[in-house]
Amino acid sequence: MIPAPPQAIRLCKRWEGFHHVKPGQLGIAYPYLCPAGFWTIGYGHLCPKDHPPIDLAKGEEYLAADLTTAVLGVVKYCPNILNNPTGRFAALVDFTFNLGVGRLQMSTLRRRVNEGNWSEVAYELRRWVYGGG
Numbered sequence: 001m002i003p004a005p006p007q008a009i010r011l012c013k014r015w016e017g018f019h020h021v022k023p024g025q026l027g028i029a030y031p032y033l034c035p036a037g038f039w040t041i042g043y044g045h046l047c048p049k050d051h052p053p054i055d056l057a058k059g060e061e062y063l064a065a066d067l068t069t070a071v072l073g074v075v076k077y078c079p080n081i082l083n084n085p086t087g088r089f090a091a092l093v094d095f096t097f098n099l100g101v102g103r104l105q106m107s108t109l110r111r112r113v114n115e116g117n118w119s120e121v122a123y124e125l126r127r128w129v130y131g132g133g
Contacts, residue, residue, distance in 0.1 A: 001068070001071075001072075002071055002075055002082070003071070004064070004067035004068065004070070004071050004090075004093055005086050005089055005090045005093070007086060007087055007090035008067060008070075008071075008089070008090035008091075008093035008094050008097075009063070009067065011090060011091065011093075011094040012043060012044070012063060012067065012094055012097055012098075013043060013063070015094070015098075016043040016044040016098075017043070018042055018043060018056060018059050019032055019040070019041075019042070019043075019044075020032040020041075025053075027055055027056045028053050028054070028055055029041055029042045029053060029054050029055075029056075029059060030053050031047055031048075031049055031050070031051045039051070041053075041054055041059070041062070042054055042058065042059030042062050042063065043059050043060075043062065043063040043066075044066075044097070044098070045059070045062035045063065045066055066097055067093060067097055069101065070093045070094075070096040070097040070101070071093055072101075073096050073100075073101030073104055073105070074089065074092050074093050074096050074104065076101075077101070077104055077105050077110050078092060078104075078110055078113045078114055080113070080114060080116065081113060088118075088121075091125070092104075092113065095109070095125065095128065099128060103128075107124070108124055109121065109124035109125065109127075109128070112124050
């Protein structure tokens, strides 16, 4: 199995953040509705509305599992990405973490990655910034 590159972990942590920590309870996160309308916790892990609060260690555990799923999807649907710089792989893993393997599978982004058309990949990535509208 291919591990998530450290760059992908940093991207996810940067853009997701460890969300909905209440004042006075540093390092404890509670479920929240993401902009796309899904209940999430920690670093954007999907969960039920009534999920118990988690600490940073559990958030890291969830993130690692979620990134494993994203890496597997990226390698399955864009196998040539492994012949490219790690930063491209990391960006695609972050995309897949955020939007899901199904979205990657059906996307024009996937086709552009597999073609190696990197200017169009950049264009396609910019089209996916409207979570929740």
